[in-house]
Amino acid sequence: MLKFYSPLTGDFYKNDVDEYGWNNGVADYPTLFSGVDMVYYEDRIRDAIDQRNSADGGNLMLYFDERRNHEVKAKILSAIPSVEIRNGELTGCTTVRLEAPLTETEMEDLQDYLKGQFSDGWGEGFEQQAIQISNGVLNVHFWNAEHFAFEVVSVQSEESVKKPPVPKRPTMKLIGEDGNIFAILGRASRLLRENGQQEQAKEMTNRVFRSVDYYSALNIISEYVQTELSEKNLTKQKKRSDRER
Structure with missing residues (x-):
């Protein structure tokens, strides 16, 4: 342009x-x-x-x-x-x-x-x-x-401006670690910040504090960091999508 x-x-x-x-x-x-x-x-x-x-x-x-x-x-x-x-x-x-x-x-x-x-x-x-x-x-x-x-x-047109790559989610283990939700949230938040994802860490923390129970909080954390639950949630979403088609 x-x-x-x-x-x-x-x-x-x-x-x-x-x-x-x-x-x-x-x-x-x-x-x-x-x-x-x-x-x-x-x-x-x-x-x-x-x-x-x-x-x-x-x-x-x-x-x-x-x-x-x-x-x-x-x-x-x-x-x-x-x-x-x-x-x-x-x-x-x-x-x-x-x-x-x-x-x-x-x-x-x-x-x-x-x-x-x-x-x-x-x-x-x-x-x-x-x-x-x-x-x-x-x-x-x-x-x-x-x-x-x-x-x-x-000048570059808006269509030609490349969006910055989405940061890769850090991996965090749940099984065999401290099961206290606040300890899990602290570990996940620290991983995100170390990965340069300060905004995601803040957003995740706010959502966890508003969650209704322990398992909802775990699922929210697993959206931001890669955990054992992340793969299970992905599988469930795929099955649901296949049924809808």
């Missing part, structure tokens, strides 16, 4: 309120807003973008002509425009999801296409959408002819 960051500017038209408090529309001439000025209005701008994107999901690749570059069309799943606060200013942020990495030439073709969308396509339509804010209206421009460039950042 790639994020294409680009500068934003805005035209702010302040409400024309006379001395009697009457609103006579908006001023004739706008005040130029930078990305820093528009940070405060991020939610309103994002809502306006979502509204514009609602018709087709905002996927700019739907309009990409395959004859322009067949490989680019095949490699890119979507290119969704939005905004994001970056380094203290609101910037354009087009999220591009890929099927395969792009070559240097394909990256150039994609950036040229996105620039065209911001200057003449999607962006031209969006900048004409007046966004109501507290004391006037705001028109946001994704395109700036004088100072425009993409900053491309490669």
